[in-house]
Amino acid sequence: MHNKPHDVRYVARDRTWHPQAYTPAYKSSIPRSPRQALVSLQHQTVSERSGPDFSRLPLGPHDNDLLLNFGTGQLPQGERIILFGTLRDQFGKPVPNSLVEIWQANAGGRYRHKNDVYLAPLDPNFGGVGRTRTDSQGNYVFRTVRPGPYPWRNGSNDWRPAHIHVSVMGPAIATRLITQLYFEGDPLIPLCPIVKSIADPDAVQTLIARLDMSMANPMDCLAYRFDIVTRGARQTFFEHH
Numbered sequence: 001m002h003n004k005p006h007d008v009r010y011v012a013r014d015r016t017w018h019p020q021a022y023t024p025a026y027k028s029s030i031p032r033s034p035r036q037a038l039v040s041l042q043h044q045t046v047s048e049r050s051g052p053d054f055s056r057l058p059l060g061p062h063d064n065d066l067l068l069n070f071g072t073g074q075l076p077q078g079e080r081i082i083l084f085g086t087l088r089d090q091f092g093k094p095v096p097n098s099l100v101e102i103w104q105a106n107a108g109g110r111y112r113h114k115n116d117v118y119l120a121p122l123d124p125n126f127g128g129v130g131r132t133r134t135d136s137q138g139n140y141v142f143r144t145v146r147p148g149p150y151p152w153r154n155g156s157n158d159w160r161p162a163h164i165h166v167s168v169m170g171p172a173i174a175t176r177l178i179t180q181l182y183f184e185g186d187p188l189i190p191l192c193p194i195v196k197s198i199a200d201p202d203a204v205q206t207l208i209a210r211l212d213m214s215m216a217n218p219m220d221c222l223a224y225r226f227d228i229v230t231r232g233a234r235q236t237f238f239e240h241h
Contacts, residue, residue, distance in 0.1 A: 028154075067143050070127040076125040077145070083164065084215060087138045099131060101129070102164050109150030149188055161192050166181060189204070211224060
């Protein structure tokens with residue numbers, strides 16, 4: 001992902017930063033990991049490289065406010081939080097007008113999805129999805145609830161730490177990157193089989209949102225900062241399964 005298409009500087013990707021696609025302790029990687037060499041697509045169309053223009057994307061007044069955007073007129077249950085950060089490229093330049101999307105479980109650890117059968121109840125006032133656009137300095141902000149952890153059918157007693165999925169766009173859909181953030185201090189982070197598939201502890205640290213009291217709303221919301229770097233030595237770890 002580049003801030004300017006004509007920027008020809010290049011930093012080679014460190015492929016040891018990412019885990020192996022085939023990681024048996026993370027069971028979903030077994031059927032999803034490739035069995036043949038990856039194919040590089042060299043001939044993308046102009047529209048794939050340059051569109052759409054997210055600066056013109058119409059956004060609703062509450063698209064980035066998950067406390068309000070489900071539209072019931074009532075507030076969801078759970079700990080209210082502010083999630084914010086800056087999106088930068090590998091050279092430290094802010095990435096403006098990038099579409100940032102998030103999706104998450106509710107405070108009880110359940111997604112609003114037909115395939116989620118966890119016994120935690122759905123929150124009738126929480127949809128769990130939001131979107132926004134980075135400003136001229138690459139900044140973004142959401143208001144939401146802190147998601148709950150939940151068990152998953154990977155091992156006999158495996159739990160996912162509280163996490164939020166994050167998608168960011170560069171100048172085009174072809175440059176979409178997806179990651180997930182965790183919250184500092186969560187004891188489930190080092191126990192998670194997905195996290196443990198990442199060998200480099202520094203890479204794990206790029207996935208942890210940090211408490212930032214300077215952005216908290218007194219008597220209302222705590223705030224967590226999650227900065228995103230798209231490539232280079234300080235890159236945020238991105239999913240690739």
